[in-house]
Amino acid sequence: MRFPPLRVYSLANYCNMRFHSSLRHRSSAFLAKQLDFDGCHKWLLHMDREVSIFSVIAGWGLSALVCVALLADAGINLFAPQMLATDMAASGFPPELATTLGLIILVCVVLYAIPATAALGAVMITVFLGGAISIHFRLGEIFSPPQLICLMLGVLAWGGLYLRDARIRNIIPIRL
DSSP: OOOOOOOOOOOHHHHHHOGGGGTTSHHHHHEEEEEEETTTTHHHTTTTTTHHHHHHHHHHHHHHHHHHHHHHHHHHHHHOOOGGGHHHHHOOGGGHHHHHHHHHHHHEEEEEESGGGHHHHHHHHHHHHHHHHHHHHHHTTTTTTHHHHHHHHHHHHHHHEEEEEEEEHHSSSOOO
């Protein structure tokens, strides 16, 4: 599967528009090479790398796992908040906030599942899970199962997004 190349408005384009008005018709990669940005022109030329089908399937699988886990949590918060009343009271939250937390989780999952807003959804999931980890830390539950599950879900969310989206791979180029 090949994604269309992304238009990159980089430092080279900025320098082109700002200082080299006669070269405005040139590409970003050409300008980066001419302006001697070390390695920048290579990065700009590889913005449309291919993503293997295995990577995309594995990424969607990890993302589906995260979505199912968070949807189960949102479902409990929305439809059975009385099950969470004692845990929420122990953590210092009024049990009435369970519905609000369920809606927040639901919005995060929906944004994460839509490819166009997946990065925003991943950031929101990370923020939500980070808050859950800090609450357990405040309660003295260091390295407790809920903390480890939240950490694992955050890693899986970004791992799934990394595997299924070439734009994230271009932002965070991990070479093994």
